[in-house]
Amino acid sequence: MQVLSLTSPEAQRRWSEALEAIAKSDRYRGTTFPGGKLTPQEGLLPLGVDPQSGLWEFWHVQSGDEPERGADGQLVRQESGAHAMVESGSKGTGIVLVLLPGGTFWMGAQALDPKGQNFDANADTDEAPVHRVTLSPFFLSKYEFTQGQWARFTGRNPAHYQSGFNGTLGPTNPVEQVDWWTSDRVTRELGLELPTEAQWEFACRAGTDSVWWTGNAKESLAQRANLADQTYVSFGGWAEIAAWWPEFKDGYAIHAPAGRTRPNAFGLHDMCGNVWEWCWDKYADYPSAEVRDPRMSPDGITDRVNRGGAYFQAGSEGRSANRGASAPDYSYDPVGLRAAR
Numbered sequence: 001m002q003v004l005s006l007t008s009p010e011a012q013r014r015w016s017e018a019l020e021a022i023a024k025s026d027r028y029r030g031t032t033f034p035g036g037k038l039t040p041q042e043g044l045l046p047l048g049v050d051p052q053s054g055l056w057e058f059w060h061v062q063s064g065d066e067p068e069r070g071a072d073g074q075l076v077r078q079e080s081g082a083h084a085m086v087e088s089g090s091k092g093t094g095i096v097l098v099l100l101p102g103g104t105f106w107m108g109a110q111a112l113d114p115k116g117q118n119f120d121a122n123a124d125t126d127e128a129p130v131h132r133v134t135l136s137p138f139f140l141s142k143y144e145f146t147q148g149q150w151a152r153f154t155g156r157n158p159a160h161y162q163s164g165f166n167g168t169l170g171p172t173n174p175v176e177q178v179d180w181w182t183s184d185r186v187t188r189e190l191g192l193e194l195p196t197e198a199q200w201e202f203a204c205r206a207g208t209d210s211v212w213w214t215g216n217a218k219e220s221l222a223q224r225a226n227l228a229d230q231t232y233v234s235f236g237g238w239a240e241i242a243a244w245w246p247e248f249k250d251g252y253a254i255h256a257p258a259g260r261t262r263p264n265a266f267g268l269h270d271m272c273g274n275v276w277e278w279c280w281d282k283y284a285d286y287p288s289a290e291v292r293d294p295r296m297s298p299d300g301i302t303d304r305v306n307r308g309g310a311y312f313q314a315g316s317e318g319r320s321a322n323r324g325a326s327a328p329d330y331s332y333d334p335v336g337l338r339a340a341r
Contacts, residue, residue: 005045005061018046018056022099027054031101031137043191044097047075053267056099057142062190063149064094075142077172077259092148092171095192095339097139098267104134105202106209108286109321120211120319127321132290133198139341140195140203143258144174144270144277154186160333161254172257174275174336180304180328183278183337194280195340197305197323198294204272204308204320206265211319212272213264218245218315225272225318226256226311237312244314255311255334271308272318275336279305283325303327310334
């Protein structure tokens with residue numbers, strides 16, 4: 001892995017070009033990297049810039065094959081069937097990490113002052129106080145962790161809804177039914193980690209302070225989120241949940257293949273809906289003062305945070321500030337993860 005990502009002539013060329021471009025990029029202007037500058041990262045290879053976000057993307061070489069860029073600049077990912085991958089050892093596309101610049105943002109939401117920061121009429125009390133958070137730059141996966149990637153590395157696919165189900169699912173659907181303990185272990189074995197709750201919300205908002213990263217109106221979620229809709233109802237889902245927006249139809253009865261919805265301004269897909277995503281932190285009250293790189297160290301059986309909502313829930317669960325919490329041994333089909341570094 002060191003040769004492939006750091007010492008080979010191709011790796012040295014790609015890193016040299018990437019570091020020079022990042023140093024000149026407006027998207028990273030003012031970013032303070034550890035040691036003063038970004039350095040080559042073992043296990044990663046630069047993939048170039050996303051044409052929409054302007055942010056640099058990187059291939060995590062241990063997790064699968066390198067994705068290619070199509071003529072439009074978008075990544076083209078390939079996967080063979082999950083069972084075939086386990087049996088034959090064939091590969092599919094590896095994890096793609098986006099280098100986020102970090103910065104300062106307002107975290108949380110409040111429902112008391114319509115003119116105040118991050119007002120959200122549906123905000124819960126545990127989303128307050130709204131507070132300033134400063135984050136160092138970090139990497140976050142462009143997509144949710146897929147069933148194919150999980151099966152390649154662990155040798156099994158724990159998902160409840162997997163390849164062959166209803167004729168619609170495949171190895172690029174998000175892995176689910178994974179508990180926090182296992183998610184933490186697998187990401188660490190890959191040289192990655194679960195994002196902190198602050199990193200997750202910063203990444204989801206992508207510079208916004210609205211109810212959803214898409215805006216304040218539910219109509220802004222069209223083609224950008226997989227939530228409870230009429231497709232879900234036609235599959236046997238609860239009509240009373242889909243009643244939050246009776247006209248909404250996203251086309252997916254359960255979770256969608258990772259990356260099918262439109263990305264946010266950071267080029268990240270499925271930050272609203274699809275499956276809940278585990279965060280590294282334990283569930284705890286927010287601080288009232290400004291904080292830098294907060295990490296709420298988990299311990300024992302304390303509940304862990306999950307974020308983003310899921311395919312079978314109303315839009316209120318996919319709000320940028322909404323917080324979920326579950327025991328670390330909890331595993332259920334709407335709960336997955338997204339890798340960070």
